[in-house]
Amino acid sequence: MSFDSRSSSSKGFSASITLALASAIILSMVARVCSAQSANPCVRYAPGSIVQEPVDLSDPSGSLTVNLAYNTATDANGLTLFCFTTPDGIESPTLHVSPGGTLNVNVTNNVPPPVSASTMLMSSSPDTVCGDTAMNSSSVNIHYHGTNTPPTCHSDEVIHTLINSGSNFTYNVPFPSDEPPGAYWYHPHVHGQSEMAVQGGASGAIIVDGVENVQPKVAGLATRVFVIRDQPVPDSAMTGNPDLIPAWDVSLNYVPILYPAYTPAIIQMPARDKEFWRVVNASADTIIDLQLKYDGKPQNLRVVALDGVPIGSQDGARRGRLQSRNHIVLAPAARAAFIVVGPSAKVKNATLYTLKFNTGPGGDNDPTRPLASIQLVSPTTTASKNSKASQVAASQPAKMPEVSGAPGPERFEGLASAKVTAKRKLYFSETAPVDNQEQTFFITVEGAMPVAFNPSNPPAITTTQGSVEDWVVENRTSEEHSFHIHQIHFLLLAIDGQPLPAGQQQYLDMVNVPFWKGRGHPFPSVKVRMDFRGPDIGDFVYHCHILEHEDNGMMAIIRVLPATASNQALPTAQRATASVSSRRPFVSSDTSQSTAPQWCIRPISSIRPQPGG
Ligand SMILES: [Cu+2]
Numbered sequence: 001m002s003f004d005s006r007s008s009s010s011k012g013f014s015a016s017i018t019l020a021l022a023s024a025i026i027l028s029m030v031a032r033v034c035s036a037q038s039a040n041p042c043v044r045y046a047p048g049s050i051v052q053e054p055v056d057l058s059d060p061s062g063s064l065t066v067n068l069a070y071n072t073a074t075d076a077n078g079l080t081l082f083c084f085t086t087p088d089g090i091e092s093p094t095l096h097v098s099p100g101g102t103l104n105v106n107v108t109n110n111v112p113p114p115v116s117a118s119t120m121l122m123s124s125s126p127d128t129v130c131g132d133t134a135m136n137s138s139s140v141n142i143h144y145h146g147t148n149t150p151p152t153c154h155s156d157e158v159i160h161t162l163i164n165s166g167s168n169f170t171y172n173v174p175f176p177s178d179e180p181p182g183a184y185w186y187h188p189h190v191h192g193q194s195e196m197a198v199q200g201g202a203s204g205a206i207i208v209d210g211v212e213n214v215q216p217k218v219a220g221l222a223t224r225v226f227v228i229r230d231q232p233v234p235d236s237a238m239t240g241n242p243d244l245i246p247a248w249d250v251s252l253n254y255v256p257i258l259y260p261a262y263t264p265a266i267i268q269m270p271a272r273d274k275e276f277w278r279v280v281n282a283s284a285d286t287i288i289d290l291q292l293k294y295d296g297k298p299q300n301l302r303v304v305a306l307d308g309v310p311i312g313s314q315d316g317a318r319r320g321r322l323q324s325r326n327h328i329v330l331a332p333a334a335r336a337a338f339i340v341v342g343p344s345a346k347v348k349n350a351t352l353y354t355l356k357f358n359t360g361p362g363g364d365n366d367p368t369r370p371l372a373s374i375q376l377v378s379p380t381t382t383a384s385k386n387s388k389a390s391q392v393a394a395s396q397p398a399k400m401p402e403v404s405g406a407p408g409p410e411r412f413e414g415l416a417s418a419k420v421t422a423k424r425k426l427y428f429s430e431t432a433p434v435d436n437q438e439q440t441f442f443i444t445v446e447g448a449m450p451v452a453f454n455p456s457n458p459p460a461i462t463t464t465q466g467s468v469e470d471w472v473v474e475n476r477t478s479e480e481h482s483f484h485i486h487q488i489h490f491l492l493l494a495i496d497g498q499p500l501p502a503g504q505q506q507y508l509d510m511v512n513v514p515f516w517k518g519r520g521h522p523f524p525s526v527k528v529r530m531d532f533r534g535p536d537i538g539d540f541v542y543h544c545h546i547l548e549h550e551d552n553g554m555m556a557i558i559r560v561l562p563a564t565a566s567n568q569a570l571p572t573a574q575r576a577t578a579s580v581s582s583r584r585p586f587v588s589s590d591t592s593q594s595t596a597p598q599w600c601i602r603p604i605s606s607i608r609p610q611p612g613g
Contacts, residue, residue, distance in 0.1 A: 041071040041110075042083035042201060043091055045255045047263040051372060052253055053397060054094045054204060054225055057086075062098030062209075067106045070140045070163070070188075070202065077234035082111070082140075082188070082200030091254075092204035094225050095186065099208060099408050100177035103144070105186075106170050111138040113165040122190075123160045124456040130154070130161040131169050135190060138165035140197065143189035143486070144206065145333055146308050146509045148411060149173050151487050151540035158189035158486070159455050159539060159557065176535065178409040180489075180507070181210035182308030183225070183278040183335040191453060191555065195547035198284040199231050201254065205280050211337070212400050214310045214407045215320035217302075218339065221276040222269075222397040228252055228330075228354075228371070230283035233259055247364030248286050250354065252371045264351060264370035268396075270379045273342040276304070276400055281330035284547040287366050287480065287512065289355035291327040292340060294347045298326035305337040309489060309507040314415070318407040327355060331482035333545040334510040343374055350374035360515025362433070363479030412507050415491055415531050418468040424461065427474040427523070428481040428513065428544060428554065441554035443543060452553025459539060459559035466563045467532040474523040475513040481549065483511050483526065485542035485558070488534065494527035510545060537562045 045052075057066055068084040075081055084107075085091050097103050114137040122139075123129045130153035132139070141161040149156045155173050163169040184206040188197035205225050212219040230248035237259055238245060249258050255265035269275065281288045292299040303323040304310060310320030328336045343350035351373050357366040425446040431439050442450035445460055463469060470493070473483050489507040494500060514524040543555030 040073040040081075041069070041085050041089070041091070042073040042081035043254065044075060044081065044201070044251075045265075047256055047258055047261065048266065049255045050266045050268055050375075051226070051255055054092055054227065054253065055090045056096060056207075056398065057090075057093045058096035058209070062101035063104065064095055064097050064101070065104040065106070066093065066095060067108070070107060070109045070111055072111045072200070077236065079232055079234065080196070080200055082197050082202035084186075084202055084204060092201070092227070094205040094207055096207045096209055097175055099175060099179045099181065099210060101175055103173040103175065103206070104171065105142065105173070106168065107140070107142065107163050108168050109138060109140055109163045109165050111140070111165050114138055122162050122455050128160045128455075130157055132162040132164040132167055134164075135162055135192065136164060137193065139163065139190045139193070140188045140202070141169075141190055142171060142186050144173055144184065144186055146184040146335070146489070147173065147206070147208075148176055148179055148488060148534055148536065150536050151538045156486065157540075159191075159541060162190065175208065176411065178411040179208050180305075180309040180313065180411055181208045181214060181408075182305045182310065183207060183280060183337055184308050185227075185280045185282055185333070185335070187282065191455065192551050195284040195551050198282065198547055199229070199248070201229055201231070201251075203227065203229065203280075203282040205278070207278070208308065209401075210404075210408065211305065211310060211320075212403050213405055214313050214318065215304050215322075216403050217322065218276040218304055218337075218400050219403050221274055221339065221400050223276040223278070223400045224267075224397045226252055226277060226279045227282050228279065228286075228288055229254075230286040231256070243365070244367070245365065246367050246369070248283070250283065250286055250288075250369070250371070255372075257369055257371060262369045265372040267352070267372045267374050268377045269342045269374060271342055271345045271376045273379075275340055275342065275397060276337065277340055278335065278337045279328075279330065280335050281332055283332045285332060285364060287332065287357040287359060287364075287482070288330040289327055289357050289366075290330065290336065290371075291353045291355050292350075293353060294343045294350045296349070299340065301325050301328060302339040303328065303336060304339060305335075306506055307335055307489065307508045307510055309412075311506060312503075313407070314410045314412040314507055316410070316413065318410060329357065329512065331510040331512045331545060332547065333482070333484060334508075343376065345376060357480075359480040361478045362430075363515060411534070412489065412491070412531055415468065415507075415529060415533075416502070416505065418529075418531075418533075420470050420529070421467045422463065422469040423471075424469060425472045425474065427476050429476045430479075430549070430554070438552050441544065441549040441552045443554050443556050445556075451556075453541075453543070453550075453555035453557075457557060460556040461558040462561065463532055463558065464561045464563060465532055465535075465537050467530075467560075469530040469532065470527060471530055472525050472527050473511075473513055474525045475516055476523050477516060478518070479515050480546075481513050481544040481554070482546055483513055483528075483542070484509060484545040485530070486540040487536045488531050490528035490530050492526060493529055494525075496522070496524055497527075499527075532560055536560065 073081045187203040252265045312321035356368040430441045444450040537560045
């Protein structure tokens with residue numbers, strides 16, 4: 001009953017389905033009946049639906065092979081949807097991999113070819129070609145966000161990788177044996193249209209297994225994965241006070257929470273159940289501030305990990321510690337993993353909210369809204385209480401494994417006390433908004449000329465494997481920006497020049513930089529320690545993860561030279577070879593020069609589903 005006639009299963013769908021979630025498959029099949037009837041591979045639920053767990057795919061080997069088709073559809077409100085589906089019709093599965101395992105993803109792009117023939121070249125040299133060469137509105141690639149994996153073609157490379165309509169492409173992404181166990185995610189990262197693809201819904205969670213060995217308090221707990229996404233507010237809903245209209249609607253595991261009704265999704269759980277929740281903010285642009293309230297009282301969220309790294313796990317003890325919070329801010333792309341205790345039967349109103357976040361006068365309206373109401377169910381009578389038995393069954397969470405061994409090695413061990421080899425200052429800036437024109441956004445090394453990203457740009461920063469660098473990242477604009485770097489995490493050291501106490505320093509791959517309040521005020525900043533001591537060399541990117549900003553220029557390239565070539569920095573105009581040649585080291589005698597850039601500014605408005613906020 002595959003709707004995906006172009007997805008061949010010849011490569012073998014080796015992933016085994018986690019038994020505990022077999023019921024989820026039943027639901028998925030039910031959903032697929034609907035989707036097949038409507039010829040819509042991108043299933044979306046009605047407002048107020050019971051939240052379903054994404055289907056977990058894992059393999060006892062610790063590696064995983066999965067075939068994903070990239071699809072598009074249009075919803076009833078005219079919004080453009082995108083999704084990744086398996087040949088069995090499972091949408092946005094959670095991909096499990098063990099430290100040291102490999103994620104093999106065979107992508108088939110089923111999005112129809114563009115009507116317009118206009119295309120832009122993503123590779124200005126044969127050396128950098130990875131997949132297709134000319135970008136168009138069908139193009140996709142996949143970024144394995146937060147993973148400490150190679151920035152090479154067929155791994156986590158996004159500068160040049162293109163998979164166009166009708167094309168197949170294979171990813172073989174090797175995870176290091178010291179990858180922190182936790183929540184990561186996958187999403188398209190084609191510059192110029194990442195916001196559109198991510199808001200269309202093409203994203204899912206990646207779990208690097210084993211967190212129970214670092215934080216035994218989660219062992220055996222019921223566990224859930226929540227993926228928060230954002231999407232345009234339909235034109236038909238743009239009524240009422242404009243100040244109240246959110247920049248974007250949000251959804252929770254594809255259950256939309258739509259302006260103006262804000263009908264929450266429903267989470268079913270037993271009273272007082274202690275559970276381990278992993279939340280991915282897969283929004284393109286929306287900053288989430290999670291809070292769980294029982295009858296108006298904020299609940300204690302015991303945070304296990306942020307951005308995939310267990311708190312306190314990298315300081316030599318190899319043991320995580322819990323950090324209590326009553327709300328958790330998640331930049332776009334950030335993840336939080338925490339323990340919650342369900343409401344007692346006496347609680348009348350148990351609601352998971354995202355709180356209003358002030359993104360600044362130039363930023364989006366991210367208002368307070370409920371995400372989900374908790375509905376108490378008996379763990380033994382759940383199915384009989386609801387006529388849609390399979391749906392209820394699918395909403396039941398899996399259980400975390402018991403502790404199976406000692407914690408693994410630490411990816412970032414010793415970084416806090418490591419010798420700093422370079423200091424840099426970078427800043428976010430942008431052009432003034434002009435009606436009906438896209439703004440241009442920049443991230444710039446202080447002293448350099450601000451330039452919008454294009455894939456032919458030379459590296460803005462060149463460093464050497466083994467380096468440890470302290471970067472101050474400033475915000476010189478009137479709106480929030482969210483700093484992200486590929487391939488590595490960083491240690492957050494200071495905010496606005498105020499050092500964080502050692503106990504509050506955390507390894508992250510996302511950090512918000514607050515908006516500038518204007519003349520007379522200092523530029524807000526964060527100070528982060530970059531760890532280039534790992535194996536990943538080549539060209540990769542750092543950028544604002546508010547994808548509207550990234551698509552419009554706020555991204556740049558860093559080149560990490562192999563340690564053996566430490567005295568032979570390449571001319572900046574030279575093309576990177578390591579980024580496309582699967583761990584092939586840089587060849588310093590390679591004097592090929594980049595040709596004149598064949599990139600041009602793509603009319604982004606022509607492919608956006610509707611004007612952005
Ligand atoms: Cu930004």
